[in-house]
Amino acid sequence: MSLHFTREHEWIRVEGDTATVGITDHAQGQLGDIVFAEAPEAGKQLTKGGEAAVVESVKAASDVYAPASGEVTEANPAIADDPSIINSDPEGEGWFFKLRLSDPSELDGLMDEAAYRDWVATL
Amino acid sequence: MAEVLDLELKSLPLDGWHRARGGRMVPFAGYSMPVQYEGIIAEHRWTRTHAGLFDVSHMGQLMIRGEGAGAALETLLPGDITGLQPGRIRYSLLLNESGGIVDDLMVTNVSPDGGGEEYYVVVNGATKQGDIAFIESRLPAGIALEHLTDRALLALQGPDAAAVIGSLFPGVPDETVFMQGTSRDWNGATIGFGRSGYTGEDGFELSIPFSHVEALADALLADERVRPIGLGARDSLRLEAGLPLYGHDLDEQTTPVMADLLFAVNKRRRAEGGFAGAERILAELEQGAVSKRVGFTVEGRQPVREGARILDEEGNEIGRVTSGGFSPSLEAPIGMGYVAATLGQPGTAITLEQRGKLFSAAVAPMPFVPHRYHRKGKSQ
Numbered sequence: 001m002s003l004h005f006t007r008e009h010e011w012i013r014v015e016g017d018t019a020t021v022g023i024t025d026h027a028q029g030q031l032g033d034i035v036f037a038e039a040p041e042a043g044k045q046l047t048k049g050g051e052a053a054v055v056e057s058v059k060a061a062s063d064v065y066a067p068a069s070g071e072v073t074e075a076n077p078a079i080a081d082d083p084s085i086i087n088s089d090p091e092g093e094g095w096f097f098k099l100r101l102s103d104p105s106e107l108d109g110l111m112d113e114a115a116y117r118d119w120v121a122t123l
Numbered sequence: 124m125a126e127v128l129d130l131e132l133k134s135l136p137l138d139g140w141h142r143a144r145g146g147r148m149v150p151f152a153g154y155s156m157p158v159q160y161e162g163i164i165a166e167h168r169w170t171r172t173h174a175g176l177f178d179v180s181h182m183g184q185l186m187i188r189g190e191g192a193g194a195a196l197e198t199l200l201p202g203d204i205t206g207l208q209p210g211r212i213r214y215s216l217l218l219n220e221s222g223g224i225v226d227d228l229m230v231t232n233v234s235p236d237g238g239g240e241e242y243y244v245v246v247n248g249a250t251k252q253g254d255i256a257f258i259e260s261r262l263p264a265g266i267a268l269e270h271l272t273d274r275a276l277l278a279l280q281g282p283d284a285a286a287v288i289g290s291l292f293p294g295v296p297d298e299t300v301f302m303q304g305t306s307r308d309w310n311g312a313t314i315g316f317g318r319s320g321y322t323g324e325d326g327f328e329l330s331i332p333f334s335h336v337e338a339l340a341d342a343l344l345a346d347e348r349v350r351p352i353g354l355g356a357r358d359s360l361r362l363e364a365g366l367p368l369y370g371h372d373l374d375e376q377t378t379p380v381m382a383d384l385l386f387a388v389n390k391r392r393r394a395e396g397g398f399a400g401a402e403r404i405l406a407e408l409e410q411g412a413v414s415k416r417v418g419f420t421v422e423g424r425q426p427v428r429e430g431a432r433i434l435d436e437e438g439n440e441i442g443r444v445t446s447g448g449f450s451p452s453l454e455a456p457i458g459m460g461y462v463a464a465t466l467g468q469p470g471t472a473i474t475l476e477q478r479g480k481l482f483s484a485a486v487a488p489m490p491f492v493p494h495r496y497h498r499k500g501k502s503q
Contacts, residue, residue, distance in 0.1 A: 032159060032162060032163055032355070033162050033163050033164040033165075035164075035424065035426065035449040036424045036425045036426065036449070038425070054425075056425060056426055056449075057163075058163040058164060058355060058359060058426075058448060058449050058451070059158070059163065059355055060428075061426070061428065061478075083424075
C-alpha cells in the first residue's frame with residue numbers, strides 16, 4: 001500500500017492496481033460544512049489532472065481532480081447520502097471513488113504524506 | 124495583485140477579538156471580516172434557536188440633520204420619512220433618477236425631544252462611500268450629513284436575543300417592538316438599539332463607539348445563550364428569510380417593483396410621487412414590471428448559486444440566479460433570482476443551468492423560513 005497527495009489536496013491510496021481517492025483533512029477544513037458531493041460513475045475514464053468529482057460546501061463549489069489516470073470502478077454511495085462524512089472522516093469513510101490505474105508511474109510526481117503535511121503547514 | 128489588495132484591507136475594531144475566538148477572516152467590502160467560527164451550519168442553527176452575535180461594523184452609519192431633513196430624504200427615498208415618529212425605524216431604498224436602487228438602508232428618526240430633525244441611517248458597507256457622495260450632492264443647503272466613523276455596529280439575533288439584551292439593559296426589550304429604537308448610557312458611552320436585523324429573527328442592532336465595542340461584545344458573549352456568528356451564516360440566514368442582498372439581488376438596474384419591495388414604496392408617496400425615479404416606478408406599479416425577483420427551491424441537494432441561468436420550459440433564458448445556496452433549516456438548496464413577471468407565480472416550474480448541468484426547480488413563496496419578528500400585540 002502507498003499513499004500519495006496532490007497540490008490540489010486530493011489523496012490517493014494505492015493497493016495493487018486499484019486506488020482510492022478522496023480529499024484531505026486540510027481541504028475539508030478549508031471548504032467548511034459540506035452539503036453535496038458527486039463522485040464519478042463506475043466505468044468513467046479519468047485523466048490525471050482532469051475534473052473527477054464535485055464537492056460543495058455551504059459557501060462554495062469545488063472540483064476534485066483525478067490524481068492519476070484510469071477507469072472508475074466504484075463511487076462511494078455514502079458521501080451522496082451524507083456528505084458530512086467528508087468533514088468528519090475525509091481520509092477514511094469520506095472517500096470519493098476507486099480507480100483502476102492505467103499508468104502507475106504517474107504517481108511518481110506526487111507528494112508522500114510527510115511532504116504533504118509539511119507543505120500544508122506552510123500555507 | 125491579490126497581495127497588494129490584501130494590504131489595503133481595513134481592520135474592524137474587533138479584528139483581534141474575532142481572531143482570538145477562532146474566526147476565519149476573509150476580505151469583504153474592503154474589510155477583513157470573520158466568515159465563520161465553528162462552522163456555518165452550526166452557527167446558522169444557533170442563531171435560529173438561541174442568539175447569534177454578528178459584527179457588522181463595516182456598514183456605514185450616517186447622521187442626517189437639519190430643518191427639513193425628512194423632506195430632503197423623501198426626494199431620494201420612496202418611503203414615508205416625514206411621517207416616521209421619533210424612535211421608529213424604516214427600511215428604504217436609495218434611488219437614482221431612473222428609479223434604480225443605489226442601495227438599501229435603514230432610517231431611524233432620532234430627533235431629540237426638544238425639537239430639530241435628526242435621522243440615523245445605516246447603509247451597506249461596500250456601497251457606503253458612494254452612498255455618502257450620492258446623498259451629499261443631493262441634499263439642500265442647511266442639511267448636514269455626518270459619517271459616524273468612530274462607531275461600531277453589532278447585531279444580536281435569535282429567539283434569546285431579547286432576554287439577553289434585557290438582562291444587560293433592563294427595559295430595552297419592553298420599550299421596543301420590531302422596527303423601533305431606543306438608547307442607553309453604558310460605561311460612559313451611548314449605545315443605540317434598533318430592534319431590527321437581517322436574519323428574519325427577533326433581535327437588535329447595537330451602535331457603540333469603537334472605544335467600548337470590545338467590552339460590549341464580551342458582555343454579550345458572557346451569556347451562554349450567545350455565540351459569535353460569521354458572514355457565512357449571516358448570508359444563509361438572510362437568504363432563508365427572503366431578504367435581498369445589495370450588489371447581488373439588488374443593483375442600479377433594479378427598481379423597487381422588479382425587486383418585489385413594494386412595501387418600501389409608501390402609500391402616500393405612491394399618491395404624491397416626488398422621489399427619484401417616481402415616474403418609472405409609479406408606471407411599473409400600475410402596469411407591472413417586466414421581470415420580478417422570486418424565490419425558488421431546487422430538487423436534489425446540490426446548491427445552485429449566483430450567476431446560474433434560469434430557463435423556461437422551452438429552454439429560453441428568462442433570468443439569472445442572484446443568490447443561491449443551501450438552506451440549513453430546510454436541508455435543501457434554495458435561492459432567488461429574476462424571472463419574467465409572467466413566470467413569477469409560486470409553483471411555476473423552472474429549470475436552472477449551472478456549469479452545463481440542468482436542475483429542476485420551482486418558484487416558491489418567500490420567506491423560506493417564517494419571520495419571527497417581535498411585533499406589537501404579539502406575545503413573546
